[in-house]
Amino acid sequence: MGKEEILKKLAEATVLGDVEMAVSYAKRAIEAGIDAYEAIMNGCAEGMRIVSEKYEKGEMYVPEILCSAEAMYAAMEILRPYLKAESIGERKKIVLGVVRGDIHDIGKNLVKLMLEAAGFQVIDLGKDVPNEKFIEMAIKENADIVGLSALMTTSMVVMPEVIKEIKKRNPKIKTIVGGGPLSPELAKLYGADGYGKDASEAVKVAKSLVGG
Amino acid sequence: MIERMTSMERMIAVLTGQKPDRIPVNPFILGFAAKICEIPIGDLYANAKKSFRAQLLCAEMYGYDSTPMYAYASFGAWEFGGEIGFPYEPGQSAPYIIKHPVETPEDVDKLEVPDPKKAGSIPIAMELAKLCYENKMPVVFQVGEVLTTAANIAEPARLLSWMIRKPDVVHKLNKKVAEFFIEVAKYFTSTFGADKCMAFTGGPIESNKLISAKQFEKFVYPYMKQIHSKVLELGVNIILEHPCSDQNANLPYYVKLREELNWKGKYVWAFGPETPLEKQIECFGKYDVIMGNVDPPSFQFKSFEEVLLLCKDNIERGIKNPSGYILGVGCELPPLSPPINVYALIKAAREYGSFK
Ligand code: B12
Numbered sequence: 001m002g003k004e005e006i007l008k009k010l011a012e013a014t015v016l017g018d019v020e021m022a023v024s025y026a027k028r029a030i031e032a033g034i035d036a037y038e039a040i041m042n043g044c045a046e047g048m049r050i051v052s053e054k055y056e057k058g059e060m061y062v063p064e065i066l067c068s069a070e071a072m073y074a075a076m077e078i079l080r081p082y083l084k085a086e087s088i089g090e091r092k093k094i095v096l097g098v099v100r101g102d103i104h105d106i107g108k109n110l111v112k113l114m115l116e117a118a119g120f121q122v123i124d125l126g127k128d129v130p131n132e133k134f135i136e137m138a139i140k141e142n143a144d145i146v147g148l149s150a151l152m153t154t155s156m157v158v159m160p161e162v163i164k165e166i167k168k169r170n171p172k173i174k175t176i177v178g179g180g181p182l183s184p185e186l187a188k189l190y191g192a193d194g195y196g197k198d199a200s201e202a203v204k205v206a207k208s209l210v211g212g
Numbered sequence: 213m214i215e216r217m218t219s220m221e222r223m224i225a226v227l228t229g230q231k232p233d234r235i236p237v238n239p240f241i242l243g244f245a246a247k248i249c250e251i252p253i254g255d256l257y258a259n260a261k262k263s264f265r266a267q268l269l270c271a272e273m274y275g276y277d278s279t280p281m282y283a284y285a286s287f288g289a290w291e292f293g294g295e296i297g298f299p300y301e302p303g304q305s306a307p308y309i310i311k312h313p314v315e316t317p318e319d320v321d322k323l324e325v326p327d328p329k330k331a332g333s334i335p336i337a338m339e340l341a342k343l344c345y346e347n348k349m350p351v352v353f354q355v356g357e358v359l360t361t362a363a364n365i366a367e368p369a370r371l372l373s374w375m376i377r378k379p380d381v382v383h384k385l386n387k388k389v390a391e392f393f394i395e396v397a398k399y400f401t402s403t404f405g406a407d408k409c410m411a412f413t414g415g416p417i418e419s420n421k422l423i424s425a426k427q428f429e430k431f432v433y434p435y436m437k438q439i440h441s442k443v444l445e446l447g448v449n450i451i452l453e454h455p456c457s458d459q460n461a462n463l464p465y466y467v468k469l470r471e472e473l474n475w476k477g478k479y480v481w482a483f484g485p486e487t488p489l490e491k492q493i494e495c496f497g498k499y500d501v502i503m504g505n506v507d508p509p510s511f512q513f514k515s516f517e518e519v520l521l522l523c524k525d526n527i528e529r530g531i532k533n534p535s536g537y538i539l540g541v542g543c544e545l546p547p548l549s550p551p552i553n554v555y556a557l558i559k560a561a562r563e564y565g566s567f568k
Contacts, residue, residue, distance in 0.1 A: 017376070058461075062422045066373040101303030103286075106368060106422065128308060153509045153546045154243075154305040181509050 003034055007043045010075060014047025015054075017067025019074045026078035036082035041119065044072045044079075048117040052110075052200040062106060069113050076116075087119075092210045095137050096147040097125030098179075099158050104151035107179060107199075111147065114199040115206060131162045138166050138173055144210045147202070148192075150179045160190045167191065174209040178202060213566045219277035220349070226501055226536040227450060227478055235527060235565035237539045237557050238278035238503060240482070243305050243547030244554065245270035253547060254300035257284055257307050260339035268347075275558050277538075280344060281352035282337040283412055285456075288361035288389065289313060290332030292323060305547050307333075314366040317374075317381045323365075325391045328399040341400065351409045352452070353400040355393040355443060358435040359423070360415025362389050368417060375423070375431060382431055390435040394442045406447030413439075414454025414482070418462065425461035433465050440473060449477045452503075456543055458486035467495050475499040485542035489529040502533045505542035506557075511549040519553045523560035531565060539565065 001009075006029050013021035022044075029039040051068045054060035060068075094115055098108050105127040112122045123141055125133055138146045146166055150156035156179065163175045176194040177187050178201075187195035194209055196202035216233040217225065225232040246256040249266040256263045260282070267280035284307045290296045294313035299305055314320055328334050341351040362385045363371045374382050401409055417423070418432055440451065455462065470479065481496055482503040492502050504526040510519055523539065530537040539561050545554065 058420075058424075061420075061424045061427065063372040063375045063427065066369055067376050070373070099303070101299070101301065101305060103308045109369060128304075152305065153512045154548050155303055157548070158303055 001028065001032070003032060006032055006034060007039065007046070010039060010043030011047035011050065014044050014068050014072045014075070015050050017064060017069075017071050019071045022071040022075040023078060026075035029079065030082055035084070036079040037084065037087040037119075039079050040076060040083075040117075044075050045117040045119070048072055048114055049200065052114060052198065056198065056200075062110075065110065065113075072113070072117060091119060091121045092144040092206070093121045093123065093141060094145045094147055094206065095123045095125065095134065095141055095143040096149070097129035097134060098127040098149045098151075099134075099155050099162070100128060100130050101158075102150050102152055102155035103127045104179070105149075107151065108149040110199045111149065111178065111196070111202045114203050115147075118203045118207070120203075120206060131158055131165070134162050135165050135169065139169050143173055145174045145176060145206055147206075148175065148177045150177070150182065153181045156181055156186075159192070163191045176202065176205055176209070213562045215275075215562075219271070219275075219279075222277050223538075226538060227480075229535065231567045233566060235531065235537055235539050235561050236277040237561045239274075239276055239539075239545050239554060239557050240508075240541045240543065241267070241270060241276075241278075241545050241554070242284075243299075244545050244549060247547050248273070248551065252300050253305055254298035257282075257333070258298040258336065260336050260343065263336075264340050264343040274554055279349040279352075280340060281412065282333070282340045283352070283354045284333075285360065285416060286364050287333070287354060288364035291326055291334065291392070292331075292365045293326070294365065296332075306544075309364060312365060312367045312370075314385070315370070317378060320366070320381050320385045320388075323385070323388055325388050325395065328392070328396045331392075334396065334399075338400075338403070341404065345404050345408060350450075351400060351404045352412050353396060353409060354413065355397055355411045355439050356413035356436065357415035357418050357432065358386050358389050358393070358439070359432050360417040361393075362386055363417040365389070371417075372422065375427060379430075386431065386435045390438050393439050397439075397443050397446055397448070401446045401448060407449070409448050410450040410452060411443045411448050412452045412454070414452075414456055416456040418455065419457035419459055419484075420461045421458055425465070428462045428465055432462075433469070437469055437472065440469065444473065444477045450480065451477060452480045452482060454482040454543075455484065455487075457484045459483065460487055460491075463487070463491070463495060470496065470499070480538065482540055483542070489526070489533075493530075493533045497533050497535055499535055501536040501538060502530055503538045503540035504530050505540065508541050508543050508546055511541065511553045512546040514553070516550075516552050516556055519556040520560055523556050524564045527560055527565045 010025040174193040194205035222232040245266040295311040479500040485507040
């Protein structure tokens with residue numbers, strides 16, 4: 001089986017949420033001498049890109065996506081030990097979480113998934129995250145980006161404070177926001193560097209801000 | 213306009229197919245009432261007396277027509293043995309789950325259907341219900357939705373992936389949840405009499421942002437039908453159903469439910485803003501009441517004039533429902549809304565929704 005076909009099957013296994021198939025093609029990729037980074041990007045991540053497209057079109061729903069995630073992580077576990085040092089070194093770091101008072105974390109988890117598929121290192125702070133925690137972790141981890149998620153108009157109002165404080169401590173850290181009630185206009189008003197309406201946009205925005 | 217009816221008379225008029233003096237208003241106010249009365253939102257969910265008082269005073273002050281009730285979206289986790297937190301910290305606006313009682317399929321096997329008299333928040337709901345009863349108001353109790361409750365018990369992402377990986381486990385859990393809600397219904401109706409009660413149900417996990425219509429059919433519909441049949445059989449005549457968020461793809465199943473129940477009882481449909489009123493009238497207009505669905509975030513962010521226009525538009529479209537219409541908001545009114553914007557609901561009902 002050729003390289004192109006193995007990568008295609010890896011993507012397909014991800015879309016289908018087939019863990020066994022994903023593991024088996026990840027192993028084949030290694031056996032065939034395919035670069036692990038390429039297998040992740042053009043296999044797993046490509047699969048997740050298709051998944052997120054299908055979700056937007058209403059062809060896949062969250063239960064299916066969660067199975068795709070399982071398949072992707074299973075394949076990545078096989079591939080990761082084979083990653084070359086230079087591709088690991090380049091990984092950009094994102095601190096991600098749902099703001100204080102808000103426990104809606106399904107969307108944030110999909111964003112995390114897509115960012116990881118795209119090669120970012122995600123430090124997941126979970127949900128109902130106090131402002132101070134975002135700030136502390138952003139500095140401590142020397143993050144490239146901080147991603148804030150909010151699903152409620154009542155909870156999103158803390159975003160400007162968090163963003164302002166992070167910028168004060170380290171102006172180099174970029175901030176992105178997302179979640180139902182946000183918009184590009186609000187993101188700007190809140191002082192964020194980027195906004196993403198869904199998980200694939202989150203990846204695009206993150207890449208455009210820090211490369212990677 | 214001069215109001216010729218009390219709130220109670222107005223609601224009863226709509227529910228019995230008569231013309232009220234003006235359309236009633238039920239703004240789905242919970243946390244906002246706490247804000248208005250300057251008590252922590254936590255008290256609205258943790259303290260029945262304070263909750264009743266705040267909800268009542270807020271309704272009186274504005275002149276809207278709904279009466280106090282007890283319900284929250286994270287329901288189920290505490291009742292089945294987990295742990296929740298009440299929203300006492302700044303930024304928090306509703307109860308949140310600290311520990312889910314189910315983590316593994318084995319936990320589902322071991323899970324016992326709790327005694328409603330002691331389970332989680334039910335004693336608080338019961339205390340609030342007694343205050344309603346003593347004050348000659350309807351008693352409202354919560355009976356769903358099943359999948360949202362199951363998700364609160366087992367953690368949403370885990371439950372959603374089990375729907376594909378371990379569908380039997382989900383059915384097993386749903387069965388226990390349905391059994392519990394039926395016990396809750398028996399508890400409230402036997403305490404107050406079914407004619408004094410109204411059932412409330414609804415949930416966000418059923419939304420088509422998360423699951424497909426096919427998944428709704430498989431994992432929600434049978435249990436929903438079981439619970440609703442039982443509630444009606446117990447003699448409860450009014451069911452307030454809130455399909456939260458975008459449930460347009462599930463609409464055919466709600467219609468099917470009503471058909472299969474022979475349109476028994478009176479339903480009040482409280483869909484999210486994503487479902488146009490015209491569509492709702494087409495589906496339920498012959499028999500059921502429709503509650504308006506003004507966009508919730510607009511109350512927090514738009515000007516009074518803009519909100520008033522949104523309410524007017526909702527009234528003009530909803531009033532066409534042959535079986536009655538109540539002006540309402542598409543989900544909980546955001547607690548941080550400027551107080552004047554809530555007045556827009558009442559003003560609109562008086563100016564654009566009065567009957568001669
Ligand atoms: C599921 C749900 C719940 C579940 C959440 C389970 C969980 N663990 O997540 C439960 C039952 C717990 C719940 C509870 C409540 N809910 Co709720 N819930 C929803 C619902 C229906 C779907 C949210 C969802 O998961 N969507 C699917 C995911 C995939 O989409 P998403 O979250 O939008 O995420 C995508 C994008 O936004 C973006 N994104 C998200 N985050 C980020 C971050 C970054 C950095 C970027 C770039 C992008 C990005 O990418 C994601 C993937 O594509 C929404 C309705 C809605 N319109 O969103 C209401 C909703 C959010 N809930 C609402 C309410 C009112 C509540 C409660 C307050 C009700 C109550 N009184 O009890 C409680 C609050 C609990 C709390 N303390 O937080 C309201 C909020 C209204 C407001 N004021 O703004 C909504 C909008 C419903 C409505 N129509 O009014 N809810």
